[in-house]
Amino acid sequence: MLRRILIANRGEIALRIVRAARALGIESVLAASAADRDSMAAREADRTLVIGPAPARASYLDARLIVHAAKVGGCDGLHPGYGFLSERQSLARLCAEEGIIFVGPSADAIAAVGDKLAARRLAQSAGVPMVPGSGRLDSAQEAIAFAGEVGFPVVTKASAGGGGRGMVVARNAADLATGFERAAAEAREVFGDGTLYVEKYVERARHVEVQVMGDGTGNIVHFGERDCSLQRRYQKMVEEAPAIILPDETRGRLHQAAVDLLAAISYRNAGTVEFLYDVDADAFYFMEVNARIQVEHPVSEMITGTDLIQLQLRVAAGDALPIDQRDVTVRGHAIEARILAEDPGRNFAPSPGRLTRWRPPQGPGIRLDTAMEEGVVIPPFYDSMIAKLIVHATDRQQAVALLLDALERFEVAGVATNIDLLRALATHPDFIANRLDTRWLETVLLPGYGQR
Amino acid sequence: MTDVTPQDIEALVGIFDSSGWDELRVVIDGLELYLSKNPDDRGGLHAAAARAAGPAASGDAGSRVREPVREPTGEAPAPALDIPAGLVAIRAPNLGTFYRSPKPGAPPYVALGEAILAETEICLIEVMKLFTPVRAGIAGRVRRILAEDSQLVEFDQPLFLIEPAG
Numbered sequence: 001m002l003r004r005i006l007i008a009n010r011g012e013i014a015l016r017i018v019r020a021a022r023a024l025g026i027e028s029v030l031a032a033s034a035a036d037r038d039s040m041a042a043r044e045a046d047r048t049l050v051i052g053p054a055p056a057r058a059s060y061l062d063a064r065l066i067v068h069a070a071k072v073g074g075c076d077g078l079h080p081g082y083g084f085l086s087e088r089q090s091l092a093r094l095c096a097e098e099g100i101i102f103v104g105p106s107a108d109a110i111a112a113v114g115d116k117l118a119a120r121r122l123a124q125s126a127g128v129p130m131v132p133g134s135g136r137l138d139s140a141q142e143a144i145a146f147a148g149e150v151g152f153p154v155v156t157k158a159s160a161g162g163g164g165r166g167m168v169v170a171r172n173a174a175d176l177a178t179g180f181e182r183a184a185a186e187a188r189e190v191f192g193d194g195t196l197y198v199e200k201y202v203e204r205a206r207h208v209e210v211q212v213m214g215d216g217t218g219n220i221v222h223f224g225e226r227d228c229s230l231q232r233r234y235q236k237m238v239e240e241a242p243a244i245i246l247p248d249e250t251r252g253r254l255h256q257a258a259v260d261l262l263a264a265i266s267y268r269n270a271g272t273v274e275f276l277y278d279v280d281a282d283a284f285y286f287m288e289v290n291a292r293i294q295v296e297h298p299v300s301e302m303i304t305g306t307d308l309i310q311l312q313l314r315v316a317a318g319d320a321l322p323i324d325q326r327d328v329t330v331r332g333h334a335i336e337a338r339i340l341a342e343d344p345g346r347n348f349a350p351s352p353g354r355l356t357r358w359r360p361p362q363g364p365g366i367r368l369d370t371a372m373e374e375g376v377v378i379p380p381f382y383d384s385m386i387a388k389l390i391v392h393a394t395d396r397q398q399a400v401a402l403l404l405d406a407l408e409r410f411e412v413a414g415v416a417t418n419i420d421l422l423r424a425l426a427t428h429p430d431f432i433a434n435r436l437d438t439r440w441l442e443t444v445l446l447p448g449y450g451q452r
Numbered sequence: 453m454t455d456v457t458p459q460d461i462e463a464l465v466g467i468f469d470s471s472g473w474d475e476l477r478v479v480i481d482g483l484e485l486y487l488s489k490n491p492d493d494r495g496g497l498h499a500a501a502a503r504a505a506g507p508a509a510s511g512d513a514g515s516r517v518r519e520p521v522r523e524p525t526g527e528a529p530a531p532a533l534d535i536p537a538g539l540v541a542i543r544a545p546n547l548g549t550f551y552r553s554p555k556p557g558a559p560p561y562v563a564l565g566e567a568i569l570a571e572t573e574i575c576l577i578e579v580m581k582l583f584t585p586v587r588a589g590i591a592g593r594v595r596r597i598l599a600e601d602s603q604l605v606e607f608d609q610p611l612f613l614i615e616p617a618g
Contacts, residue, residue: 031547033607034607034608049547049604049606050547050606050607050608050609051546051547051606051607052546052547052607053546053607053608058546059546059607062546064579064580064582065546065547065548065579065580067580068547068548068549068578068579068580069547072549072604073604094580098580
């Protein structure tokens with residue numbers, strides 16, 4: 001078991017990790033930027049080390065600074081949370097060199113799944129279905145030739161990363177010619193690597209993903225799947241578990257595909273295998289692996305009654321998984337809504353500032369993961385997510401009703417948020433009837449919301 | 453200022469190691485050293501955060517002992533220190549290990565009372581064996597040295613107090 005971990009993150013996930021560690025008798029040292037020295041996570045951690053100034057580049061994104069803090073803080077483990085350095089091979093490697101246990105996969109496993117082209121090769125060899133896609137392409141001409149084989153529309157993707165960067169949908173050769181250059185430039189700017197590949201584009205798709213945990217011995221347990229189709233600019237806004245759109249037989253094959261893929265590399269840590277589900281064809285295709293705990297992990301925790309962060313800490317220390325697949329049973333339906341300090345009325349402009357009122361809803365089936373409290377200032381330097389509202393009920397219909405009830409009782413003032421937009425979402429007939437796809441939020445909800 | 457050197461600490465650890473003692477706490481000026489042979493000992497970590505200086509060493513299995521680590525000086529180290537009127541603080545540019553000398557055994561970059569220029573190198577901050585010199589950024593005279601040699605300093609922590617020239 002780990003004795004003391006450094007937490008190299010901030011906000012709700014840092015607090016979540018502090019508490020999970022405490023529950024296991026593990027001490028926590030928080031590596032915080034100057035902007036976060038008085039945060040809730042800083043107060044609850046056993047110790048806080050201010051590692052650098054507010055900008056993430058000089059604090060949360062500096063691997064050497066973080067590992068140095070872990071060493072001088074006497075830590076034997078390091079939890080990276082999500083975002084920031086959580087999927088950087090360099091951090092995993094630096095930890096290994098310094099004898100600090102990285103609460104994540106091995107550096108080699110990060111390499112095997114982190115690069116998308118490498119991940120596709122891995123999926124292929126594990127027999128996991130994939131959207132027809134090219135290898136790396138050096139020019140728009142090559143992309144157009146590939147699109148000619150599989151048919152338009154197609155989408156460009158950056159080999160080095162995700163989050164919608166480097167992605168352009170093209171419906172004809174002229175679109176693809178201009179889109180390819182634009183996507184390559186963006187990928188170069190964001191990831192420092194302009195390498196692209198192209199995939200066939202599924203028009204009516206759902207984003208489904210399987211939550212897994214591996215202990216590094218080839219033993220992989222899954223915790224069911226999530227439906228994360230509600231996205232804006234490829235950023236998830238609402239996530240659910242289970243994905244009730246899936247027929248049972250398809251669901252079983254989906255779980256197996258995720259387990260097979262990560263068993264092939266004896267994966268250790270929490271991981272998510274993301275798939276595109278083609279509703280019309282009842283077919284799923286591998287998208288990518290996220291080799292970290294994800295923002296939306298709570299919905300899986302709610303339906304399976306598992307603490308995934310605690311499990312992560314245990315397998316990192318070398319414990320075998322304390323459960324097997326038969327111990328995981330899915331109960332009810334959970335929905336998570338991300339509360340963002342963004343103004344939907346101003347094209348989702350970030351809205352930092354002081355929270356003059358913060359009265360989140362409470363009650364049975366309601367969970368709030370946050371590090372916010374009334375009176376605090378939301379700093380302008382980081383992600384705008386300020387809370388995750390999670391509801392759990394016996395079925396989707398009741399979960400939707402509970403979500404709406406919770407959103408209506410959520411009182412926030414001082415900063416603009418997306419709460420009103422989420423209320424509009426929770427009352428929309430398409431959402432209630434689960435008639436959704438990955439573009440629904442942008443093409444149906446947002447235009448309608450803007451016209452009110 | 454304490455005159456305790458790393459060699460002194462090494463000697464103390466050696467004595468402790470070969471002794472029959474379970475724990476040892478030494479306080480000299482601003483330096484506090486806590487050694488323990490109990491692997492479950494948390495070294496006062498919880499209590500220490502509120503103190504100006506405290507131990508963070510907890511014994512691993514056996515008798516491996518870590519060097520003491522300077523605790524943060526409270527929630528907001530910068531404002532917690534009363535900077536006397538007429539003096540200006542030089543602060544740590546990031547977390548790291550503070551060194552007063554360019555290399556072990558060498559004389560310190562600056563001594564108490566010494567006149568410095570803005571470009572004078574006054575200390576080193578080490579991060580993962582990368583040693584970065586810190587420049588004064590202000591001309592004047594060194595009136596106080598606030599950080600201990602080879603100790604952890606956090607971002608923005610005052611290291612020196614300077615009486616500006618002129």
